[in-house]
């Protein structure tokens with residue numbers, strides 16, 4: 106199937122735009138490789154320190170002939186998704202020995218659970234924790250003891266951070282190793298129903314806690330299609346996971362065998378073999394376009410319109426929201442997973458999952474098959490589903506047809522003809538909106554605005570009954586420079602209540618929403634942000650605002666002369682406490698959301 110002309114055009118535009126920066130990146134990883142195996146550069150003292158505690162692996166590591174794999178792990182007990190990783194390093198060392206290789210934990214990275222911090226002051230650390238993760242990944246791999254890497258991470262900023270850091274060691278063959286979703290608990294729609302009842306004061310905390318803990322109930326990734334599971338989708342679309350390994354649950358024999366397969370595979374794609382697949386060549390312009398296409402086709406998390414530009418920059422590739430908006434016109438929405446629909450990722454996987462999506466997108470010319478995956482000749486081999494045949498792991502072709510059309514549909518009969526992403530532009534700046542979970546009747550909202558500088562003030566106004574009308578709720582001073590660009594997902598239940606009461610409601614913010622946010626139209630990531638003089642700072646209560654996903658409009662309907670004469674509101678002081686003061690450096694130097702919202706990449710000149 107020929108490539109879709111829009112996909113071809115956008116890919117070529119990205120290649121052209123990135124020519125200089127990509128060439129500089131490829132030169133870096135070539136130089137890193139040509140300095141040979143990193144370990145020979147180390148002194149005897151360096152090496153001795155490096156393998157002093159390696160136990161039974163010491164002779165092999167000391168011998169320097171076999172691949173030594175660096176494990177970078179995001180294990181902690183805060184993220185249900187990462188809790189299973191606690192046992193992975195020991196398993197990986199055993200699997201490496203099966204291939205005559207060795208493995209050591211190169212380092213750990215921090216991992217914030219956005220579910221624990223949602224609505225808390227600590228959410229202001231969330232976006233920048235991605236750069237902490239990238240730098241911690243670099244610290245681990247900088248020991249230069251490794252000829253390959255395995256990355257243990259799943260959730261929101263963790264996969265982006267691991268990738269950004271590892272890409273600076275792009276000469277290493279690298280595979281992401283997932284741990285899988287928890288079994289389905291309380292259906293998401295019931296969880297939301299109880300939350301809205303709580304927001305209306307109709308149920309108490311005990312009932313709410315029962316509902317929440319029936320939804321999030323055991324080790325494994327939360328089963329809504331948020332940023333974590335969108336990460337998994339992107340890794341499959343980029344060929345950085347073993348095929349179809351994202352949504353196999355923890356504790357299963359199949360899960361263990363997929364980990365074993367990843368360990369064995371990374372030992373086969375090193376530079377001293379005949380099938381060298383370094384991360385820096387796997388992550389090229391086509392792989393990035395595939396990740397965007399997957400995001401659009403599955404209605405993935407809005408957070409990736411910030412993380413993907415950052416990941417791409419780390420590989421010398423420059424993308425922007427115009428690229429994503431243009432691709433969104435070509436790539437249809439073929440999956441409907443909560444918050445976009447009723448089913449969760451377990452149901453999505455059972456309906457055909459990523460193997461089905463990959464086959465559909467390649468078959469329709471909406472994804473590049475010819476990318477360097479970690480496993481095979483092309484991404485087409487990603488359209489395979491892992492199964493156990495007795496004790497043997499095998500891969501079988503994805504189902505020819507969706508096994509549940511309420512969740513997954515063919516490109517020929519999609520849920521929506523276009524992808525779920527829209528770029529919004531107007532006198533309020535540039536913003537993004539995800540429409541895959543919004544009823545089309547609500548894609549255009551025009552209403553008087555109510556302006557807040559803190560989501561808790563908006564929640565208080567709701568509780569006081571001040572928002573019982575058509576209203577565009579504006580929460581500004583939520584950008585990277587202001588307070589670290591938190592997710593404002595706590596606003597979803599009250600705004601959902603207002604919407605269910607029949608009001609025309611929308612949110613406008615220079616902050617973020619959760620990948621699990623959905624049904625209320627939200628113009629988010631508005632840039633330039635209010636803190637740096639962006640036009641949101643000029644809005645006043647009562648101004649008519651128009652958010653329109655059909656025309657791509659984000660406008661304050663204020664006469665031009667009055668609008669240009671408006672004074673900007675003062676930003677509130679940065680928060681103190683939960684360590685936010687230690688992130689002032691990152692707020693001070695962060696660049697805009699559209700470029701990835703990163704002080705680290707900005708200062709690095711990437």
Ligand SMILES: O=C(O)[C@H](O)[C@@H](O)[C@H](O)[C@H](O)COP(=O)(O)O
Nearest residue numbers: 219220223331332333619620621
């Ligand atoms: O981007 C995301 O996917 C979210 O950050 C997600 O990781 C977060 O945990 C949500 O807050 C979960 O949803 P609830 O807060 O509704 O449980």
Ligand code: SF4
Nearest residue numbers: 218219220260327333
């Ligand atoms: S999906 Fe979100 S809430 Fe669930 S473990 Fe990951 S970060 Fe935490």
